[in-house]
Amino acid sequence: VPLTKELTIRDRYKIQEQVNFFEVTKLNRLGKGYDIKLTRPQSYRHLLSIISHYTGYLEGIVGRKLQIHEVAEEWYNRIFLPFAEGAYLDDILEKYPNRTTGDLYVWIQMNWEEVKDSLGDRISFLAKPVPVVEQETQGLGLTYAPGIVRSIKRQYIRAHIGLVVTCVVLNIAPNGELSIAIVKRKYHPFEDYWSLPIAMLSENETRYDAARRCVRHALGIHGRLGFVQYKTFDNVDRTPYGRMIAFGMLGIHYGESMRMSAGGIASEVKLVDLGHDIELVYDHNQILSEAFEFIHRTSSSFSFITEVFPDNIPLKYVKKVYEKIERLKLRTK
Structure with a gap:
């Protein structure tokens, strides 16, 4: 010292x-x-x-x-x-x-x-x-x-089991480039580790409310962003700090560069290109991979496209999302 x-x-x-x-x-x-x-x-x-x-x-x-x-x-x-x-x-x-x-x-x-x-x-x-x-x-x-x-x-x-939302925010730029929003944690002992945005559910909110609060607080995104729950992650040992059940929440943004600002639990936020290798905390890499798998499975679902993809997105970019994820799946096989 x-x-x-x-x-x-x-x-x-x-x-x-x-x-x-x-x-x-x-x-x-x-x-x-x-x-x-x-x-x-x-x-x-x-x-x-x-x-x-x-x-x-x-x-x-x-x-x-x-x-x-x-x-x-x-x-x-x-x-x-x-x-x-x-x-x-x-x-x-x-x-x-x-x-x-x-x-x-x-x-x-x-x-x-x-x-x-x-x-x-x-x-x-x-x-x-x-x-x-x-x-x-x-x-x-x-x-x-x-x-x-x-x-x-x-x-x-109060609770022995924690319920959290883990948010996968997919950004689609006007040129068709795809990226994912991640945050760098601010506080010790998780300081400087990268993760997906997460938030614990409060007693008076749904998982969708929690997801919107999560991205508003951690990413500084205040616009309306629709979410869909694509999977629940409940492995007993998924985290080292006790029983924690995570709802995987997927949200998609389209438009000019998504305005983000680190807040709350995040010291830094950034967009990483889809397919870029980055090590995330705990099982967040798996949660991200499962989001891609979910998008791939729903490629023929018109209801999913209308529910999750923004109204202003051209259909050619919707197609590009599916093509990119298909290439990622082939690369990881």
Whole structure:
């Protein structure tokens, strides 16, 4: 960790806390994504205490002494990752731009009694904290905030199974070029990974409403974009952070360059040419491939063409879409 003259005593203390945390847990040796970022004073000490108590909990199960670094990866994958993905999908951190997923996790642990009082018994195992030492709450630099709890309740504490929309947005340029919209994730631990736009369903919306909200928020597309659900992805292990069922939603845009602007959970958005090889997170490459397969199967369906393709698109471009996807299928066989 570089030390410079510009660092304050507080900065040096935080760096020392961080160094101590990773020396004990060894999480930073596991690769990209494991270097948990915390901004509040003493947060690394609080987090180490949480993992230490989780270690004690597992020792009671396995019947032997465990080192914290043996348990840290287990804690990260089974507890922190599901939590982080819930915060990511609900876009909670947009309300607190100077805080991180780790800050939010520590805040909830240290405010657990207030959170529990607000939620009653509707708490899943993944969100329930292991015991922590009673200490003064550092928080998010805020007093206890019921708004955070409402977001948590709605998205990842109340339900054991998550429902998300994963959107494939196909752009057809006036010259016939075809491209797909993808987003670069903004927040740790998924920072800088490319994915299809995704959003978790709220209680009061359909999957079609969620898809339109998803592209409006992540891609900055505010025009009317029709969607059709082409498949449900429900493999038990499709994500590393718990049970998550995804509705594959296909939308097609035609016209001048689609105006997009990164927002919410996305730090960057871009269009990639259809057929361009790009590695996406989780099973998103499969979800994209299944969208192409769906379009190929419906090539003779007039109702599908009228439902999904924009009204202003010339039929020659509809034909070009099917021809391009047919070539992609032949190439991948």
